[in-house]
Amino acid sequence: MTDEKSGRTIGDKRPAATLSAVLAGAFFTTGAALASGSLPPEPLSAGPFANFAACLAYLESTHREQSAMAMPEPVTNPAGGTRQIRVYTNGVSQKEGEQATYEAEVGYEFRHVDAERRSIITNYTWERYSMACHGAVFDGTLDRGYALPGTAPAP
Template structure:
């Protein structure tokens, strides 16, 4: 996704997403990715908008709503382990007089300790949003994905 990810905060990054349900792993202790996958992009619809300003306002509102989901620190799950929602985005950008884009990734990290393996298992799913306004015309897609669990030695 991006080289600038910082767990639990909104950071500069590239493409986006929200509320995925597939499991996603991060990295093995060796730093190699196990595997990942994604579903085909789904079209997003919004509008119709009366003008470019209304379309851009929709992008900014979406950015605020997704950013509000970010969790600065992992939260303990009642069943054990932790969960955290992380957001990677640069926010709304405007190129030209009536063209604006918004890309964001919403990541869902779930961690738990596997005592038998003496390891921390991390599952990660993501949703990537890619939206744009060309004048009053809106275009957008949502892609969802995952990777196999990441495993690191427990301290």
């Protein structure tokens, strides 16, 4: 869900695949080709945790920290252009028994104007976190990737 006032995308109910489709659609409608790439997944480690409650607290803390990174509006870069951090997540989800999961995408968007081509160039990189607690046992992975620069006509 996007808060129009703040521009934060915390609590977005759409899965990360939907985000990719939206971004791809936005770039394709501008007539630009979109491609992307990613690095192999990296294991995340945390703990050891004494119990499920401690592992759950870690997931909740990670959610709070990442949510705080979201920038409601783009910020001007000293070298020109803008930057914005977007956070897409459903938060921590608890299941029956001592099971909990947390997934999030932290996206870094950089834009600048190409005056010669009269277009706005957008670069987007992302980190996708997938974490789970199974009792006191933590399991997690981090995927990193990017979309090749997209272009849109400058106003």
